[in-house]
Amino acid sequence: MKMGEIRDKVRGKFAGKPAKEGTVKIGSKRSLKKVASDFWYGKPHEERRLGDLYIGDTGLYKHREWRGVVDTMYYFNMIWLYNYAHMVTDIMKYGGGPKGVINFAKGTWRYRWMGQTYLTVMHWFDRGLEGMRGPILRGSAWHYRGMVSETIRQFQEMFACDKKLHGGIESEQWKHNIAHNETVSGSIFYGFHDVLEDIPLEMIPYFVTCHVNNHTVLHYIDAAQSIGLPSDPCPMCQAEYGIFVLDDYPDFAPTMITSNEACDGSVATSVLQDWFLNRPLFAMPQPMRYDDPLVQKHCQKEIEECWKFIEKQYGVKFDWDMYCKYAEEQNKLTAFEHEKWDVAANTPYYPINGVAQALYRIYYSQDGNRPIWHEIDEYVRKIMNKTVRNQIVTLPKTRHRVIAWSCAPLYYSNWCTWAYNCWGLNCVINMDSLMFDQFLRTDTYEHALEDLSWYNEKAPMRAMAVGGHEHILSLWDYMEKFNCDMVVMYDQLQCKGMQGIHGVFEDEFRKRDIHAIWVPHALPDKRTVSRKEIRKIINDYMITVMREEPLDPTLLDFEDDSSW
Amino acid sequence: MKNIILKLIGILGLIYAGLFVIFFFDLDGKFLYYVFEPFMVKHYDKMERKDNTATPYDMKEDVMK
DSSP states (O other): OOHHHHHHHHHHHHOOOOOOTTSSOTTSHHHHHHHHHHHHHOOOGGGOOGGGGBOTTSOOBSSOOOOOHHHHHHIIIIIIIHHHHHHHHHHHHHHTSHHHHHHHHHHHHHOHHHHTTGGGHHHHHHHHHTTOOHHHHHHHHHHHHHHHHHHHHHHHHHHHHOTTTTTTOOOTTGGGEEEEOTTSOGGGGGGGTTTSEEEESSIIIIIHHHHHOTTHHHHHHHHHHHTTOOSSSOHHHHHHHHHHHTTOSOOOOSOEEEOOTTSGGGHHHHHHHHHHHOSOEEEOOOOSSTTSHHHHHHHHHHHHHHHHHHHHHHOOOOOHHHHHHHHHHHHHHHHHHHHHHHHHHHOSOOOOOHHHHHHHHHHHHHHOOOHHHHHHHHHHHHHHHHHHHTTOOSSTTOOEEEEEESOOOGGGTTHHHHHHHHHOEEEEEEHHHHTTOOOOOOSSHHHHHHHHHHHHHTOTTTTTTSSOHHHHTTHHHHHHHTTOOEEEEEEETTOHHHHTTHHHHHHHHHHHTOEEEEEEEOTTOTTTSOHHHHHHHHHHIIIIISOOOOSSGGGSSOOOTTOO | OHHHHHHHHHHHHHHHHHHHHHHHTTHHHHHIIIIIHHHHHHHHHTOOOOOGGGSOTTOOOOTTO
């Protein structure tokens, strides 16, 4: 290879394209001033050309974005370095010291979902935080930090007792763990919280992986279909049992609490898990049409039956005081969420971007009360108070306030970051954030059970998506509450529940004269509708219907099929 | 003593600058994408796995006993 070719190759990998000529004369006073200003403050939104930073379809950067001195150094010190360093300390902290590092290494070597996925986590930050500046960069990054820390806690807890990593030994802790389906909320276990450890089985091996590195999940989907299971049910359910088909689940608990999640597709998950796990399993179905008072009674009974199952299997008693303590802690998280919604709905000063809002909310409300969520909320509260006090507009190029409705594409949860950078679409709130909106009363046992039952019924994909048309059509109320003028309507192609109501929405959008963009996807499977196709759909709508110009034209059309 | 402190500051400064270069040019991402992930994928692909589908349908038992 000639020197020139080597130089070009290196430039192609590491350097951005040279600035367009003809705008500012090089060496002139104005150009120096402009260069100094761009260096210090970062380029204005319209000049950033973020699409030029990507290397081919890999999603890697020739170089990470220069956001101005303050924000670049914040990103480097307080996001990149801070998170890499804290990942190491979290691995030690949650793994019980240096032996945690050994368990982590063993788990990384044993499980594809671990080794292939989670080490790429800083790119997850990059994708979600592209183009962000000031308080919204900081607030959103803290949300990511919370999710990373809790993810590490969960896999370290699993690895510490995993029979597959420890020669089949059933440790004392193994005997005190409860495995449960990822949509069975952590709040169900508050009455046992100090004596038993509840860990959702699929949340880390499946759900979080799709957001961080969407390559991994495809193996599990294919594995499910390889044993003859149909390919048209929800690919989330397919991935969840694919983990079992490939024997890629950690064996960290003697029992399993499972659920039908949100749809009948996942009934198969529960049945197959029962077969593969071969251990005591309690199936706690969540009702679909949950407004019926008789359904309430049934759901409460199911929760009590679940508690009895735990008492029988582990020989421990449900502790009412313990339940109250953690339910009240969780109420503090819900109260702060309401404060955040208030700022998001009524001001332009909200320091959390669309993807951080969506992922953090669904993660902690599903996971249940943990110290890390309180810690993160305190950081975010300070940032939010300051932003509101100083009236800092966090997304100043907002052209439309968007509400995203129905279930989101897991492999492209950061579409809203792209949509803001390219089109000024500010995704203020999304449906998943609005679920689990339930305080847990602790004044009487009856009230507690009633509220817990409601909480369980307001689980992801249930509260609105399959809870009945009166719930799914609450979109109009939320649009008004959050002052939104546009809807991004997710169209999960393999969700039989939501597909059934497609036409109703079409009619209502027309009748109400609402700008709505339908975004088809297949939840975790990027092969059905690629990210590029999703962008094209939004681009087409913005150009042909809205007649708008992109803020950053380099983001209109780029390849990222092979990216994480 | 002063020399040692200056040396230490110099070394830490170099490490900090080196980390910034890794950060700015996304060298961590490039390493993980081009080297680490393909290596791990090969490892997982050839890993021997238990055939869970061979689990008999009727072997359900209470493992806590």
